[in-house]
Amino acid sequence: MSAPGTASTRTRPDHNAWGGQLTPRPGHPDQVAVVTQDWGKRGRIEVWDVRRGTRMSRLEGTRLAYASDDLDRLTVFTPDGDRLAARGQDRRVEWWQVDEERSTGHTRPLDDVSSLLGVAGDGNLVAELYGDIALFSPRSGMLLGRVERPSSTLSAWHxxxxxxxxxxxxxxLALHLSPACWHATLCSAAPGSFSPTQRAAPRLREARETQPCPSDRAHPVGSRF
Structure with missing residues (x-):
């Protein structure tokens, strides 16, 4: 449980037998967030030190979403383990300061999210959207990016x-979640710079304000349509 990162493996229990989830807390060896089926209905999450048998925190908020198996993750920690995100039945994600046992707010409803996958190094929320992988703003819940995943069934992630x-x-499959990496990858696929007409298009305003591709610094980032 002390290994870096966040991981999960899919199991396929009978729905009636699903008892809950354990989520390892990064940076805190032997600590896990615990959600049982009954606690989830009451919006209750507890953080325990399993080696000492000691409860570290008790978080009580909105009712949690239904999970059909262990890969439908309800809770994820930030990389430092200080904050926890919980997926509610109302489709919003609630953020907690774990040691203070204090809620710091909710995102907007994330309607298409089927599972939380973790929190990236830059703080963005990573989630599964019934097959696709998406990045969300941790505060507002605004969709920042979405990547289509191959159609094969996801069995584990890290x-x-x-x-x-x-x-x-x-x-x-390995996905690099850094926007800078995505920018470089898109640039490498661009066959050329924007035409004058493309540069004037309102929908390309954001591209004009982005640093040009390394291979074409004299022109705005872009590709031919």
């Missing part, structure tokens, strides 16, 4: 810093 590794029955 998030460490800004690298998310996904495993299915057939292969593995």
């Amino acid at each position: 998030l460490n810093g800004d690298t998310l590794r996904l495993a299915s029955d057939h292969d593995t």
Whole structure:
């Protein structure tokens, strides 16, 4: 439980037998967030030191979302383990200061989220959207980016810093969650710079304000349409 990053492996229990989830707390060896089926209905999460058998925190908020199995994650920690995100039945994500046992607010409803995957190194919330992988703003819940995942069933994942590794029955996939990495990758695929007409298009305003690709610094970032 002291290994860096956040990981999970899918199990397929009978729904009536699903008893809850344990989420390891980064930076705090032997500590886990505990959610039982009954606690989830009451919005209750407890953080325990399993070696000492001591409860460290008790968090009580809105009712948690329903989880069909262990990969439908309800709670994730930030990389330092100080904060916890919990997915509510109302589809919002509630943030907690764990040691203070204090809620710091909710995001907007994240309607398409099926599971929380973790919190990236830059603080963005990483989630699964019924197959796709998405990044959300931790405060507002605004969608920052979405990546389509291969159609094979996700069986396990591991998030460490800004690298998310996904495993299915057939292969593995590594996604770098840094916007700078995405920018460089898109730039490498661009066949050329914007035309004058493309540069004037209102929908490309954000691209004009972004640092040009390293391979084409004399022109705005872009590709031909």
